[in-house]
Amino acid sequence: MSSTVGAALLRLTSRSACSQLRAPVLSTTSRRNFHGSPSQRTDGVFKELTSMRVRTPWVEAFRKQEKEGKQAAEPSGKPEVPKNRNLKAKHMNDSYHSVVLPLAQDPWLLDTYLNSSGHIRLGTIFMDLDALSGIIAYKHTGEDVTTVTASCDRITINSPLTEICDLQLSGRVTYATGRSSLEITMQVAKAPLKGESVKDEEVLINCTFTMVSLDPGTKKPVNVNPLIVKTQEEKRLYALGERNSQIRKERRDTSLLKHTPNDLESDLIHAFWQKQLQYHDPYNDLRQPENVVFMDATRLRTATIMQPQYRNRHHFMIFGGFLLKQTFELAFTTAAAFSHKRPTFVSLDPSTFQNPVPVGSILYLTATVVYTDPPLIDVADEKTNQNSEYTRVQVRVDSKVRDVEHGHSKPTGQFNYTFTVPKNIRVMPRTYQEFMYYIDARRRAEQVKRTLNEGFGLSARKAEESLTE
Numbered sequence: 001m002s003s004t005v006g007a008a009l010l011r012l013t014s015r016s017a018c019s020q021l022r023a024p025v026l027s028t029t030s031r032r033n034f035h036g037s038p039s040q041r042t043d044g045v046f047k048e049l050t051s052m053r054v055r056t057p058w059v060e061a062f063r064k065q066e067k068e069g070k071q072a073a074e075p076s077g078k079p080e081v082p083k084n085r086n087l088k089a090k091h092m093n094d095s096y097h098s099v100v101l102p103l104a105q106d107p108w109l110l111d112t113y114l115n116s117s118g119h120i121r122l123g124t125i126f127m128d129l130d131a132l133s134g135i136i137a138y139k140h141t142g143e144d145v146t147t148v149t150a151s152c153d154r155i156t157i158n159s160p161l162t163e164i165c166d167l168q169l170s171g172r173v174t175y176a177t178g179r180s181s182l183e184i185t186m187q188v189a190k191a192p193l194k195g196e197s198v199k200d201e202e203v204l205i206n207c208t209f210t211m212v213s214l215d216p217g218t219k220k221p222v223n224v225n226p227l228i229v230k231t232q233e234e235k236r237l238y239a240l241g242e243r244n245s246q247i248r249k250e251r252r253d254t255s256l257l258k259h260t261p262n263d264l265e266s267d268l269i270h271a272f273w274q275k276q277l278q279y280h281d282p283y284n285d286l287r288q289p290e291n292v293v294f295m296d297a298t299r300l301r302t303a304t305i306m307q308p309q310y311r312n313r314h315h316f317m318i319f320g321g322f323l324l325k326q327t328f329e330l331a332f333t334t335a336a337a338f339s340h341k342r343p344t345f346v347s348l349d350p351s352t353f354q355n356p357v358p359v360g361s362i363l364y365l366t367a368t369v370v371y372t373d374p375p376l377i378d379v380a381d382e383k384t385n386q387n388s389e390y391t392r393v394q395v396r397v398d399s400k401v402r403d404v405e406h407g408h409s410k411p412t413g414q415f416n417y418t419f420t421v422p423k424n425i426r427v428m429p430r431t432y433q434e435f436m437y438y439i440d441a442r443r444r445a446e447q448v449k450r451t452l453n454e455g456f457g458l459s460a461r462k463a464e465e466s467l468t469e
Contacts, residue, residue, distance in 0.1 A: 046109075048099045049131035049169075062308075065316070080217035081144050087178070089228045092237070095140040095184075097132065098170035100191045105166065119469035120164070122345055123325035123332075125188060125205065126155065130321030132169050133184045133209045134312075140173045140182060141224045145213040148353070149320040150181065152415075153244050155207040155348035158187075160466030166191035168198065173227065174208075174234075175241020180221030183241040184209045204468070207348075208244060247447075251350065256436050264379055265442075269435045271377050276430055291425045292376060295434045298338045298369035298427060302330055305404070308359050318357040323399065323413065324348075327365060331395040331417035332469070334367040338393065338427070343419035345468065346392065349444045351415040361401045363412070369427045370396045370434075371441035376426040391426070393419045394441045416444055 103110045103120070115121050130149060137147040171186030188205040189198040213224045229238045261269065279288045304326070312319040328348070335343040357363055373392040374384035395417045402409040429438045 046099065046101055046128050046131075049128055049135065061316070078217045079215055081215045081222050085142070085144055087223060087225050089178075089226045090140060090173075091228050091230075092172050092174060092234050095136050096170070096172040097135050097139060098168055099132065101128070101167045101169065103166055104164055110164065115469055117469065119467050120161065121329075122468050123328040125167075125169075125468075126324040126328055126348070127319075127321035128169060129155075129171075129186055129188070129205075129207060130209070130319070130324055132171060132186060133211065136171050136173060136184050136186075137182065137211045137213075140176065141213050145222055145224070146216045146219075147211050147213045148356070149209060150212040151210045151248070151350065151352045152324065152348055153183070153208040153210055153248075153350050155205060157345060157347070157466065157468070158203045158206050159201055161190075161204050161468050162466070164467065167204070168192065174237040175245070176224055176227045178223055178226035180214070180223060181210055181212050182224055183244060184211060185237060185240075204466075208241075210244075210248075248350070256440055261436075261439050265439045268377060268379055268439070268442075272429060272435065272438075275377065275428075289426075291423075292428050293338060293369075293425065295368060295370065295427050295429045295437070296431075298334060300330060300334045300337065300367045302326075302365045304363050304365075306357055306359050306361050306363055306401075311359050316359050318359060318363075320353055323353070323357065323363075324415070326363070327367075327397040327399065327413075327415040328417060330365050330367045331397050331415070332419070334369060334395050335393045335417075335419045335421060338369045339391070339421040339423050339425050341421040341423045342469075343393065343421050344466075346418040346420055347448060349394070349416040349418055349448060351413065353413045355401070355410050355412045357399075357401050357412050358403075361403055362406070364400050364402065364409075365397055366399075367395055367397045368437065370394055370429075370437040371445055372425065372427045373445050374426075375442070376428055386424075388424060390420050390422055391424060392445070393421055393425075393427075394445060395419065396437060396441060416441070418445070418448060 101109070101113075103113060113120050113124050133149065134147065141147055168189050168191040169186065170189075171184055173182050174185040175183035185206075185208050187198075187203050187207070190202040190204070192198050192202075213222050214220060215222050227238065229235055260266075278284050278286045306318050310318050310322040328345075332343055332345070371394040373394075374386055374388055378384055397415040397417070399412045399415070400409050401412050427438075429435045
């Protein structure tokens with residue numbers, strides 16, 4: 001199949017070249033000028049962020065693969081990272097990179113960032129942030145290694161965007177101990193005037209990504225340059241990176257895949273089971289309220305074939321930012337379908353990229369509302385406002401990939417998005433798997449609350465004012 005495609009590509013390009021050689025020369029009076037849209041090599045990522053992503057046309061990468069007769073996803077097994085590679089410690093600012101999206105100046109660029117209601121599509125911004133993280137990572141590690149996105153630790157809205165303006169995306173490596181992983185901190189802000197710096201109140205988005213460096217030949221982790229930390233601000237950022245690393249370890253150690261729910265969570269599961277019995281007891285007057293929706297009724301699914309326009313710099317795997325955009329937009333749609341209201345984005349909570357997604361494979365996404373806050377049932381010693389005007393909705397998006405022939409499948413990531421909706425609505429689990437989803441989401445929600453108490457994020461009413469969606 002692949003050799004047939006390769007031959008077809010060769011015939012197509014050779015015929016095009018021959019037709020150009022034989023084309024008759026038109027007189028100046030009969031010549032017609034045709035105009036087309038500018039060529040676009042990628043799937044919408046801002047052009048200044050594609051330099052580290054796509055360096056070779058797909059047709060050339062495909063021909064090379066055909067000639068070598070091997071699958072690009074398969075490691076060669078031979079180490080390619082030089083043994084004498086320079087691992088000298090670096091400063092944070094050595095990896096600093098920024099780019100300005102001239103949205104206020106370029107209406108055609110703005111056209112690719114707006115949705116039908118005139119709001120900036122956050123999913124497209126997330127895609128740009130992932131591209132930026134790649135540039136920053138390679139500035140720190142050099143290009144001898146393969147650096148991939150391991151997780152997105154947080155993306156939060158810091159301040160509302162009240163007008164369409166130029167946006168500055170910037171970031172740097174803020175945590176690296178010398179092992180294979182590094183944390184990158186980025187922000188999106190209103191672009192400052194020349195000679196001025198960004199003000200805190202003009203920062204729209206804060207986020208952190210964790211990247212891992214691999215040997216291109218063996219696909220095994222390799223060490224990267226550690227960081228030199230000197231200033232108070234650098235020490236603060238480095239300490240946050242240490243804390244995030246510790247939180248990730250604690251989350252793995254206490255995962256529901258390894259341990260049963262604790263006593264409080266077990267009591268909560270029992271309370272939900274009792275509530276279900278009450279709803280269906282003919283001798284009980286309690287019935288399922290109109291604002292309570294069973295979890296399985298909130299589920300939405302998509303299936304998409306992965307085209308080469310979505311590839312990363314290694315040509316045969318899908319760019320992580322594309323997955324962020326797809327999962328965000330499905331999560332947004334799920335929250336909207338659940339509440340019948342327009343959701344407002346709060347945060348992307350800790351999410352993982354488990355396995356790469358090959359070009360040409362089928363990506364399956366499943367989104368589910370797994371938690372609402374205020375919850376339907378309070379735990380002991382917890383009092384919530386059950387009449388709250390707004391509900392915080394957590395949507396879990398699970399992704400898996402299959403080859404076109406649907407032979408093998410594997411999970412590729414879990415993404416956790418939180419929105420607010422202007423409605424009093426609750427989700428209710430009723431199977432054991434749904435209870436585990438609910439408990440896991442509840443733990444994440446508690447972490448989100450702690451972060452918001454530390455000063456990150458917006459109130460639901462304030463967030464609605466932002467021209468982002």
